[in-house]
Amino acid sequence: MEFTLGQVASILQGKVEGDETQKVYRLDKIQEGKKGGISFLSNEKYQSFIYETEATAVIVSENFAPAKELKTTLIRVKDAYSGFTTLLEAYSQFSKLSLVGIQEPSYIDESSEMGENGFRGVFSHIGKHCKIGSGVKIHPQVFIGDRVKIGDNSIIHPGAKICSDTVIGSNCEIHPGAVIGSDGFGFAPQPDGSYKPIPQIGNVIIEDHVSIGANTTIDCATMGSTIIKRGVKIDNLVQIAHNVVIGENTVIASQTGISGSTEIGKNCVIAGQVGISGHIKIADRTTIGAKTGVSKSIKKEGETLFGYIGMEMKGFLKSYSIFKNLELIENRLRELEKKP
Numbered sequence: 593m594e595f596t597l598g599q600v601a602s603i604l605q606g607k608v609e610g611d612e613t614q615k616v617y618r619l620d621k622i623q624e625g626k627k628g629g630i631s632f633l634s635n636e637k638y639q640s641f642i643y644e645t646e647a648t649a650v651i652v653s654e655n656f657a658p659a660k661e662l663k664t665t666l667i668r669v670k671d672a673y674s675g676f677t678t679l680l681e682a683y684s685q686f687s688k689l690s691l692v693g694i695q696e697p698s699y700i701d702e703s704s705e706m707g708e709n710g711f712r713g714v715f716s717h718i719g720k721h722c723k724i725g726s727g728v729k730i731h732p733q734v735f736i737g738d739r740v741k742i743g744d745n746s747i748i749h750p751g752a753k754i755c756s757d758t759v760i761g762s763n764c765e766i767h768p769g770a771v772i773g774s775d776g777f778g779f780a781p782q783p784d785g786s787y788k789p790i791p792q793i794g795n796v797i798i799e800d801h802v803s804i805g806a807n808t809t810i811d812c813a814t815m816g817s818t819i820i821k822r823g824v825k826i827d828n829l830v831q832i833a834h835n836v837v838i839g840e841n842t843v844i845a846s847q848t849g850i851s852g853s854t855e856i857g858k859n860c861v862i863a864g865q866v867g868i869s870g871h872i873k874i875a876d877r878t879t880i881g882a883k884t885g886v887s888k889s890i891k892k893e894g895e896t897l898f899g900y901i902g903m904e905m906k907g908f909l910k911s912y913s914i915f916k917n918l919e920l921i922e923n924r925l926r927e928l929e930k931k932p
Contacts, residue, residue, distance in 0.1 A: 593617060593686055597649050597665060600630065603682050604651065606669035614665060616648050619683060625650070625664070632676035651675050688747060691729050707744065725762065737773070743800065755812065761800035767828070769807040772796050776811035776818075776834025776852060790814060792834060799823075805830060805846070814852075821858070839876065857893070881905070 598612035620629030622638055625647025632651035633642050642650055642662065649665045653672045669675035695714040700706065704718050707726030716734045718724065725744035730736070736754045743762030748754065752766045755773030766772065778790035794813025798820045804810070805828035810818060813835045820826070823841040831849040832838070839858030844850075848862055851870030856862070860874060863882040868874070872889040878897065880886060885900040896905040903911075914921075 593683070593690070597630075597667060600649070600679065601667050604667065604669045604675045604678055606651070606667045606675060608649075608665065608667050610665035614648055619680065620645075620647050622647065622650060630667075630679070632672045632679075634671075634673035634676070651679070688729060695732070701738075713750070719756065731768075749806075755796075757795040757812070759795065759797045761798055761802065761822070763801050764798055765803045767804060767806040767808075770804045771809045772798070772804065773812045774809060776814055778814050778834065778852075794818065794834070796820070802826075808832075811836075811852075827864075833870065845882075 594615050594617040596612060597608045597614050597616065600616065601608045601612070616628055616630040618629040620626060620631045622631040622633055622641045622645050625631045625645035627646055627648055629647045630649045630651070631645060631647045633639060633656065634653065642664065643660055645664055647664050649667055651667045651669055651672050654668050654670060691711040692709055694712045698712045698714055698716045700712065700718040701720045703720045704722035704724070706724040707728065709727045710724065711729040713730060713732035713734065715732055716730050718736045719738035719740065721738055722736060722740045724742045725746070727745040728742050729747045731748060731750040733751045734748045737756035739757050740754050742760045743764070745762055746760055746764040748766045749768045751768045753771045754760070758773040773796045775792040778792055779787035780790055782788055792812050792814050794816045796810050796812050796818045799822040801823050802820050803825045805826050807828055808826055808830040810820065810832045811834040812818060816835060818832065818835055819837045821838060821840045824838050825843045827844060827846040829846045830844055833850060833852040835853040836850050837855045839856055839860065841858055842856055842860040842862070844862040845864040847864050848866040850856065850868045853871045854868055855873045857874050857876035857878060859877045861879045863880060865883045866880050867885045869887045872886070874886070874890045875893045875895070877894045878890050880902060881896070881898040883900065884897050884902040886897065886902045890897065897903065898905050899908040
């Protein structure tokens, strides 16, 4: 995609100092900028590069005053970092919307329907009785099972698997390799020590504006639904078990595992490698630090947990100040015991 500097300035509500008709088609780091690229300067540590860069244009803040002559064209905005972020968002959106049409070979069952301005990539598969909204982008090698519903403008990236009966809302993004709606981990112990599989007949419901990271797995419910509510953002390599409910606008970092039938509140922050037991509830606005283990319900809103097993942060830090010095404390006790 190609834009004039005038068009870029219009998107950013900025002003071009120079020729507005120059064209850019690439986003560059300022230290690696080449002709046809656009970059930004917001950190003083990188200021020296603006005098050397070959980028066609650089986005700068309104108060930037060059110390010497520049080879590049400036686009002045209120805040350079925010402006470049806006440009990244616009570029990403234009890239996604530009994909329209059908690549062959791909398959959609005759009983399924897909809205206008969508995209189906090569080797994608759409099963029976599916309803796919307008503007949906289904990338190559995506598998979509039977009776799946996907809302408008959602994106399913390459290699993702959407199992039967899954419901995905509008403006969602499912990243490569994610598996949505696979069987939950349900086995009944038998008298002989073996385990009998429990049929998993529920589904997964993902509401609007949800992002699911690469290679994340979300299991279908045993009965009813596993529910990911509006605005949730889930990182790569996360495991969410059957019948879990994740509240609105909660964020979950990589390698976290959430056991079955647990309910996570809204606006929670869950860091990497957190382990959460099943059949418990986590209150709204809870923050859980990396590698924390949570084995019981958190009832008070707004708490921050650390440690294994997770405990209230201030209590953990007080305890840590003691047990990190246990060897020193033990030696002092031994010395005291030796005294008459």
